[in-house]
Amino acid sequence: MTGHRDRLLAEAVRLREDGHREEARERLLALCEQFPLDPEVAYQTAWVHDALGLEAEAVPHYVRAVEGPGLSPNDRRGALLGLGSTYRVLGRYPxxxxxxxxxxxxxxxxxxxxxxxxxxxxxxxxxxxxxxxxxxxxxxxxxxxxxxxxxxxxxxxxxxxxxxx
The missing domain is CATH 1.25.40.10 (Tetratricopeptide repeat domain)
Structure with a gap:
């Protein structure tokens, strides 16, 4: 199951990187349903929502990504920056x-x-x-x-x- 998840996640990330953000979003949301506790899936889902200007929708995914262990230090740093920046854009300054x-x-x-x-x-x-x-x-x-x-x-x-x- 992990290989299947890894392949699907890699495909979605590639779509986002190639500018096919809406298709990446759809695939990542489907992955979230399959793997609701997976921090990498949550992080990538938050990222694509941010890239689409859907900041409010990105927040719960960022929160899920950073709540517990599982992200690499680099991805954790990126997710925390993304979450903080998204809160700022939304006017949630505290x-x-x-x-x-x-x-x-x-x-x-x-x-x-x-x-x-x-x-x-x-x-x-x-x-x-x-x-x-x-x-x-x-x-x-x-x-x-x-x-x-x-x-x-x-x-x-x-x-x-x-x-x-």
């Missing part, structure tokens, strides 16, 4: 902040998670926290020599934009 904060704590080296967290914080009117994350990320990851030259100052101001040197 849930977005919580999801992305927890994900950034679980994957502390992931700059994309921190970036999406900063956007959610901005939407939740927590602009100081958002700026701190973005400035710290910029200071620590930029290869731009002009930015690197100001790294100590940027890191200082990231902690408190109202501070003076």
């Amino acid at each position: 849930e977005a902040v919580t999801t992305l904060s927890d994900a950034a704590a679980e994957f502390p080296d992931d700059g994309a998670l921190k970036t999406f967290l900063a956007m959610a914080l901005y939407n939740a009117d927590r602009t100081h926290e958002a700026m701190e994350i973005l400035l710290t990320l910029l200071a620590t990851t930029s290869k731009d020599p002009d930015i690197a030259g100001y790294r100590p100052a940027i890191e200082h101001y990231a902690k408190d934009l109202d501070a003076t040197m």
Whole structure:
């Protein structure tokens, strides 16, 4: 049964990647009926709904995907980012902040998670926290020599934009 599931899942993912998203969605929804507890099927189903602009329909699939074990670390990171970002797009800012904060704590080296967290914080009117994350990320990851030259100052101001040197 696992080989059958793997083949069907791979076909649906290939359809999504090739731009046949509606057909992929139909196949993934059928797979969800067959394998309702499968986190990979749930993740791929959420992803295709997001790709189609069906964010509200994606949420329960993302939630099912991340509820328990079963995803690879990379897929778990992607599912958490997708869920947090989807909450943000839907205006569910507290849930977005919580999801992305927890994900950034679980994957502390992931700059994309921190970036999406900063956007959610901005939407939740927590602009100081958002700026701190973005400035710290910029200071620590930029290869731009002009930015690197100001790294100590940027890191200082990231902690408190109202501070003076």
